[in-house]
Amino acid sequence: MDKFRVIEVKQSIFKENDQHAGELRETLKEKGVFLLNLMSSPGAGKTTTLGRTIEALKEQMRIGVMEADIDSDVDAHTIADYGVKVIQLHTGGMCHLDAGMTEDGLNELGAEGLDLVILENVGNLVCPAEFDTGAVKNAMILSVPEGHDKPLKYPLMFQVCDVVLVNKIDVLPYFDFDMEKCTEYIHMRNPEAIIIPICARTGEGMEQWIQWLKEETAVWKK
Amino acid sequence: MDKFRVIEVKQSIFKENDQHAGELRETLKEKGVFLLNLMSSPGAGKTTTLGRTIEALKEQMRIGVMEADIDSDVDAHTIADYGVKVIQLHTGGMCHLDAGMTEDGLNELGAEGLDLVILENVGNLVCPAEFDTGAVKNAMILSVPEGHDKPLKYPLMFQVCDVVLVNKIDVLPYFDFDMEKCTEYIHMRNPEAIIIPICARTGEGMEQWIQWLKEETAVWKK
Numbered sequence A, B: 001m002d003k004f005r006v007i008e009v010k011q012s013i014f015k016e017n018d019q020h021a022g023e024l025r026e027t028l029k030e031k032g033v034f035l036l037n038l039m040s041s042p043g044a045g046k047t048t049t050l051g052r053t054i055e056a057l058k059e060q061m062r063i064g065v066m067e068a069d070i071d072s073d074v075d076a077h078t079i080a081d082y083g084v085k086v087i088q089l090h091t092g093g094m095c096h097l098d099a100g101m102t103e104d105g106l107n108e109l110g111a112e113g114l115d116l117v118i119l120e121n122v123g124n125l126v127c128p129a130e131f132d133t134g135a136v137k138n139a140m141i142l143s144v145p146e147g148h149d150k151p152l153k154y155p156l157m158f159q160v161c162d163v164v165l166v167n168k169i170d171v172l173p174y175f176d177f178d179m180e181k182c183t184e185y186i187h188m189r190n191p192e193a194i195i196i197p198i199c200a201r202t203g204e205g206m207e208q209w210i211q212w213l214k215e216e217t218a219v220w221k222k
Helices: A015-031 A046-057 A074-080 A099-109 A155-160 A169-174 A179-189 A206-221 B015-031 B046-057 B074-080 B099-109 B155-160 B169-174 B179-189 B206-221
Strands: A006-008 A034-040 A063-069 A085-090 A116-120 A137-143 A163-167 A194-197 B006-008 B034-040 B063-069 B085-090 B116-120 B137-143 B163-167 B194-197
Touching: A015 A034, A015 A099, A034 A046, A034 A206, A046 A063, A046 A074, A046 A116, A046 A206, A063 A074, A063 A099, A074 A085, A085 A099, A099 A116, A137 A155, A155 A179, A163 A179, A163 A206, A169 B169, A179 A194, A194 A206, B015 B034, B015 B099, B034 B046, B034 B206, B046 B063, B046 B074, B046 B116, B046 B206, B063 B074, B063 B099, B074 B085, B085 B099, B099 B116, B137 B155, B155 B179, B163 B179, B163 B206, B179 B194, B194 B206
Parallel strands: A006 B085, A034 A116, A034 A137, A063 A085, A063 A116, A085 B006, A137 A163, A163 A194, B034 B116, B034 B137, B063 B085, B063 B116, B137 B163, B163 B194
Antiparallel strands: none
8 A cells, every 4th residue: 555645536515416316316206117227338238138028027117218328329229119109318428317318308209198217327336336327327338348357446336326237148158257256246335236147148137127126116105 | 232321420520639648659669679569458467468569579678568557456467477567557437548647657667668568458448549648550350250340340440550469260160250251341441451360379370470560669769
């Protein structure tokens, strides 16, 4: 520790956004809309996981999707093919969504009457964790190739997530990824976090995730 | 395209930072210090690549490293073991470094007299691309598991980088990663970008990268 020094750079707090997010959540409760905020690094598998999730649930629920991206419509086109309501949110360079942008998105989407809306946030482990979007629950995807040390480096992301999907478990043999350490590090940040190993490409492990999502949506609509 | 709508959210420009970065670059030129800004997603392999780079160059150059992280000293400890000057920059939640933080870091590090300083930026494909750190050149690492479509989704990152290292090519057989498409997409964003496929873990492809870095450092010091 004495081989290098530490420089701390402080950040201001986002009170106004938190208040807006709280109000948005109340509105969603009144309307019986369950909003899930799905986060991850770029390329961790958000869109593939989302596609599998829609396939499993679209006969039982009315689902809407908001695809947030800096640019491009790649993901919204992919999701539109699943036959659910989808809009693309272009952040125009911004690295996250806040409650205001989320509310605008919900209005554009026409969220009223939907049971479940999934917000696919910008691929980023930092900023999206700092801004409460108004979602009922937060989920994140950590993919095996990223490494099991990510909860040490991006503490807030793991702290704010109710569920961590550990994706791409099919390539575990090719990476130095220690699932036990990963679990330990995630629980250091958030002892309550539910950890579900999955392979979105093959569908492995998706049942537990789908079950969780169904139960949480049902509880929210009571 | 009519299956969903697009909402644009605009962002302000960072004039003050750009000016600060320009001044910092002039100072670095006077002192003959080559500053490289290394960016990537979380887990793409920045620290491993950096370790290999130091091993290859530390007998020929005086090298310093600045490790930027939200939290944790994992990477600075790893790099300190290579026997080069290193400091950890804690951003305290912030998602990027700007020119001011970089300059503070260089002062803390004691960059004067060094030939090459490498700044390992926060793992993030969005915000670090927006802030000129004052570096002479920008490099980024795109790892195979992230997918070849990343230049479509994170345009600015690829636009601002002089070099793109495509890392983890040892796992190409296990992922749907199309190197030709990747090259095409990167060049869509930046026709001048140098693309170097590598495997930092095994050392494959590193010679071209090391050569580029040596040449650029020599040119800068003239």
